[in-house]
Amino acid sequence: MYKEVLTVKQKKIARYAKAMGHPIRMYILELLSKQSCCYSGDLTEELPIAKSTLSQHLKELKDAGLIQGEIEAPKIKYCVNKENWEEAQNLFREFLKL
Amino acid sequence: MYKEVLTVKQKKIARYAKAMGHPIRMYILELLSKQSCCYSGDLTEELPIAKSTLSQHLKELKDAGLIQGEIEAPKIKYCVNKENWEEAQNLFREFLKL
DNA sequence: ACCTTTGTTCGGTAATTAACGAACAACTAT
């Protein structure tokens, strides 16, 4: 049992950063942060990846808490998870010491 | 030959984010951004990981361009890479739309 | 010269990540 040196904040920001650590996911996040929502079908068309791959990236972002999906049958509408997005913003801001 | 949808900025920020995607590396970055420099020996003592593992994490950060090492024999002094650090700051700021 | 300190590299293992196409599930619309 040793002293834990890593802070909760460091772990949280690392978790968010990890989710942001892929160009495709950055593309999605940037899109969502600009226009708040989109359908994953739109992404499939724009992005040069298989739909199964896209599905995985969306899951990544969802698991990290940065986005959320809402069923609008037969589609799914994705939006930023406002609460966590703001937390991430604050963590990054603080880290970048503004 | 299809249209490239990913921007240079998205790729760059993803690269930086990926390097930040581990708690240990966040710890190191936060330390360096606060006090500008440190010796890796200090880190070895504080952090609960093998020195070989630490060496790898430092290499990650170096390869991403976020830090740089200067030999001060027999130690190595690590500092943030100011130029790239500022680029990263700007990219994140812009992305977080401040 | 020799020992110590410091950090990298090597070899190995285990887990995770990224990607694809095919198959499947859920729901809509006809």
Next chain:
DNA sequence: ATAGTTGTTCGTTAATTACCGAACAAAGGT
């Protein structure tokens, strides 16, 4: 009831990541 749309899951493959201890390399001090 059937066909189409949409997205997830599965199985597979390849590459990368994380971690360790041991071995190695470089430099400093004695």
